[in-house]
Amino acid sequence: MNNDETSSGKPVRHLLGLSGGKDSSALAIYLRDRVPEMEYFFADTGAELPETLEYIDMLEDYLGKRIVRLNPNRSFEYYLKLNGNFLPTVKTRWCTAELKIRPFEEYVGEDTAITYVGIRADEPRRMGYLSTKSNISARYPFIEDGIGKQDVIDILESAGLGLPQYYEWRNRSGCYFCFFQQKEEWLGLAERHPDLFEKAKSYEQFHKDAGRSQTWSQGEYLEDLVARADEIREKAKERKENKKKAANKKLIDKFSQENNDEEDDGCLICTL
Numbered sequence: 001m002n003n004d005e006t007s008s009g010k011p012v013r014h015l016l017g018l019s020g021g022k023d024s025s026a027l028a029i030y031l032r033d034r035v036p037e038m039e040y041f042f043a044d045t046g047a048e049l050p051e052t053l054e055y056i057d058m059l060e061d062y063l064g065k066r067i068v069r070l071n072p073n074r075s076f077e078y079y080l081k082l083n084g085n086f087l088p089t090v091k092t093r094w095c096t097a098e099l100k101i102r103p104f105e106e107y108v109g110e111d112t113a114i115t116y117v118g119i120r121a122d123e124p125r126r127m128g129y130l131s132t133k134s135n136i137s138a139r140y141p142f143i144e145d146g147i148g149k150q151d152v153i154d155i156l157e158s159a160g161l162g163l164p165q166y167y168e169w170r171n172r173s174g175c176y177f178c179f180f181q182q183k184e185e186w187l188g189l190a191e192r193h194p195d196l197f198e199k200a201k202s203y204e205q206f207h208k209d210a211g212r213s214q215t216w217s218q219g220e221y222l223e224d225l226v227a228r229a230d231e232i233r234e235k236a237k238e239r240k241e242n243k244k245k246a247a248n249k250k251l252i253d254k255f256s257q258e259n260n261d262e263e264d265d266g267c268l269i270c271t272l
């Protein structure tokens with residue numbers, strides 16, 4: 001299958017998009033020798049965490065193959081202006097379309113291609129964008145082979161990479177200002193990267209000055225979120241403890257996994 005040719009005689013391209021997240025990274029390692037013609041790429045939004053960029057460099061060394069960096073045609077600021085300065089949200093996710101999907105589709109062009117996606121066998125299908133172009137199809141090797149979360153961690157450990165460093169304070173890769181972040185993760189950004197936190201705050205200011213409420217985190221400005229850091233941390237701690245208790249009860253655990261997986265609300269191309 002890997003050597004399939006299209007009717008035009010051109011070989012099918014095999015592509016694996018890295019986000020700097022654990023699942024796509026583990027998939028790249030898992031498939032390195034299984035699909036030797038794999039092309040690796042990383043759609044860099046220009047707003048990535050420094051830890052993500054470092055991890056991609058490390059992965060590139062491990063794979064021994066170039067990871068093509070795809071850059072959007074224009075900056076986030078350009079598209080922000082184009083969207084009337086309205087911040088992207090879960091419902092109006094223009095950022096993914098412009099900063100991730102479009103550069104990817106331009107990279108593939110009209111070639112017939114298979115993209116390999118790192119959704120695990122033990123997680124519910126994640127919502128998000130995948131290309132809808134008919135020349136691009138997707139494969140899910142972890143689902144096909146029954147690879148779960150612990151297997152992914154083992155793959156990364158045995159490659160000597162371990163988890164990306166941002167997992168100490170954040171559950172997913174993606175832009176530093178990503179609106180999918182939980183409130184506790186915003187606090188992590190404020191602590192680890194105060195400069196990026198300030199920059200994220202500055203995008204809210206435009207609307208604040210105009211008397212409108214447009215915020216990254218639901219229901220409050222970042223400066224208000226930071227002001228109630230203790231309360232947010234306390235609640236996050238409670239949630240984790242409750243989750244742990246629930247995990248001890250098999251049925252509740254199952255419910256928890258199906259309905260409350262902290263990782264299931266990013267978008268595929270940004271966070272896997």
Ligand code: SF4
Nearest residue numbers: 095096174175178270
């Ligand atoms: S990581 Fe978040 S902010 Fe960045 S492109 Fe993806 S959805 Fe948008």
